[in-house]
Amino acid sequence: MNALKGFSAPIVAGVVLFGLWQGVLSLFNPDGFVLPAPSEIVGALIENWDEVYQGVRITGFVVVSGLIAGIVLGIIAALLVTRFRTANETITPLAVAVNAIPIIALAPIFNNWFGLTSPRSNQAIVVALVFFPIFINTTRGLTQVDRSQIELMESYAASRSRITREVRIPNAMPFFFTALKLSTSLAVIAAIVAEYFGGRQDALGPMITQSAGLTRYDEAWAAVLAGTAIGAVLYFAVLVLERVAMPWHSLIRAHGDDK
């Protein structure tokens, strides 16, 4: 019942928005050149279903594989930085410097490294983009621990790895999931924009540029819609994962922090 309540408002808002979109366009812009009507986009989607589906498979693979690699690398770096002071002094400034690079601008260069038609370059862009928020947030969660919780564990003569397992990792979970939610949409953007410059030609990115080049804007929009679907599915998956991984966290939100 509560879940329905949470969903009903955005659904109503969405229906109204699309209704307005459709209505306004059918009144003022019948040829759909600037902005196709929702009905035209859905039409293009059905008409080009095979190509769109193939695009979703290719781009979806780039997104998911890049996301997973970025997450794994980010977590490993965060654990290293938390564990070893020298690692912290080496990796953290490096990561900050790397993050200052507009990574998406490297897409053409990565194509040169990994081959123009290889999806590897697109994956590399996604990994580089996902890594940073995961690394920084997870590190923060691993280190910003209640001092008395650490002292308590030390008073029990707990080993360092035990403290990491019992205190630092659970403490880092909310930080990690915040970064992960951010990363899913970032990963889709990164993959599609990277695909504009190279990679497999049956991915969503080239479909958008080619359709737009041929003024087939309804098809371009259909591909954008497919990209949106990838992002939405991933975001929802993260929400579910968050619930499973941190059942206590919804309690904290429900009861506030009135300690």
Place this chain on the structure above:
Amino acid sequence: MNVIDIQGATKVFNPGRSNQVEALAEIDLAVEPGEFITLIGPSGCGKSTLLRLIASLISPSTGSVEVNAKPAEQARLDRDYGMAFQTAGLFDWRTVTKNIELPLELMGWPRLNRRRRAAEMLELVKLSEFAKHHPSELSGGMQQRVAIARALAFSPSLLLMDEPFGALDEMTREHMQDELLRIWKETGTTVVFVTHSIPEAVYLSTRVLVMSPRPGTIASTIGVDLGDRSAATRDDPAFFKKVTEVRIALREVEG
């Protein structure tokens, strides 16, 4: 045999650097089994530092700290004491029962024994019906009671408490003091208790240690013999006399 034996312990933080702080100077202290000691003094007098020395969370710059007739470090490794802090320091990701079980898990107790002991401890702090709740669902006073149950779960001979009731409102605080005294009497544990509050120190202790700051020393020791405490104790002229005595001692160290 003394539970705590401190001889000539000093503590200097950041020695040899510009931010060097002489936190404790030449502390001598002996605590016998079953005593309830409170450390009181102005901020920066080193009372928390002294408690952490006893807990071996930090080590003395010079001198020796012994707990149960062995070096404090060894006593920590042997889990000879339980500890409670101003913030309850409960783990949100564990239920109340699981929080109390934590030290027992670290000590390798079998699951069933842990369950049973946690249930006993919850009964002791009168929170049995909250066994399966998470800490965030409990009030501040209840969380602090769970923290005390956790500190006592493995029946340590020594309980170290750093302003555990500091964040509680006055009513809850007085209630918690009575609970603590009841548990102290039932378990026979030795307690070292850090506080800012003069009435709290007098109400709880068998001995109040007044500390003076920069560097921290034990300025005076005031024995308290008020018999069994009850609500009437708080209105007893003898209680007020002790409160005044401690207040004067504190005024001297601050003056």
